[in-house]
Amino acid sequence: MALFNERQCDNMDYEKMLFEQYKLYVELGDRISQRRAVANGFYVTANATLLTVASWFQEDFGSHIHLVSFIGIILALSWFFSIRSYGQLNTGKFMLIHEIESRLPLNLFSHEWTLLGAGKSFKKYWPLSHVEKIVPWLFIILYIALSVFTFIGTIENGELTAITNTCIRLSIIRR
Numbered sequence: 001m002a003l004f005n006e007r008q009c010d011n012m013d014y015e016k017m018l019f020e021q022y023k024l025y026v027e028l029g030d031r032i033s034q035r036r037a038v039a040n041g042f043y044v045t046a047n048a049t050l051l052t053v054a055s056w057f058q059e060d061f062g063s064h065i066h067l068v069s070f071i072g073i074i075l076a077l078s079w080f081f082s083i084r085s086y087g088q089l090n091t092g093k094f095m096l097i098h099e100i101e102s103r104l105p106l107n108l109f110s111h112e113w114t115l116l117g118a119g120k121s122f123k124k125y126w127p128l129s130h131v132e133k134i135v136p137w138l139f140i141i142l143y144i145a146l147s148v149f150t151f152i153g154t155i156e157n158g159e160l161t162a163i164t165n166t167c168i169r170l171s172i173i174r175r
Contacts, residue, residue: 003099022100026109029093036086040132043079047072047139065150069143076143080136087129 054068094109101107116125 003096004103018100018103022097022104025093025100026097029090029097032086032089032093036083036090039082039086040079043075043082043136046075047079050075066147069147072143073140076136076139079139080133083129083132083136087127090129 050068050072054064057064094113098107098110098113101110113119119125119127
């Protein structure tokens with residue numbers, strides 16, 4: 001399907017409508033960026049809340065950390081895919097904006113993107129989505145580390161968990 005329809009009105013009306021649609025589309029692109037920021041805020045809050053609530057139960061923290069970590073990892077993965085989805089949506093929107101600009105007097109967004117090296121040079125411009133995608137992975141690493149360190153701490157304290165006891169029993173049976 002082509003982006004531009006056949007002109008069905010005089011030149012002046014067509015250009016006026018084209019510019020109005022362009023302005024509306026740029027505004028919609030900005031709204032997606034705002035929704036993306038709100039979504040990021042939600043995921044930061046949800047992860048912080050999960051860790052805070054889990055820390056309130058310090059006595060039983062070790063016995064529940066694996067569940068907390070599992071929930072946190074699922075939450076962080078959802079966040080990563082949300083960022084990725086918003087990025088793909090924005091990429092599509094800006095491709096269309098660049099195409100519409102080819103019919104306008106100035107190619108502002110296209111030219112800006114060219115000046116910034118199309119996001120390929122770290123020194124000129126590093127797209128925010130690259131930075132955003134790192135944060136969920138940091139939370140995933142944190143959740144994995146919490147589980148591993150809790151598991152190791154449990155073994156070092158001489159408090160073997162049910163899993164560890166089962167592993168020991170299985171190794172004795174195999175011998």
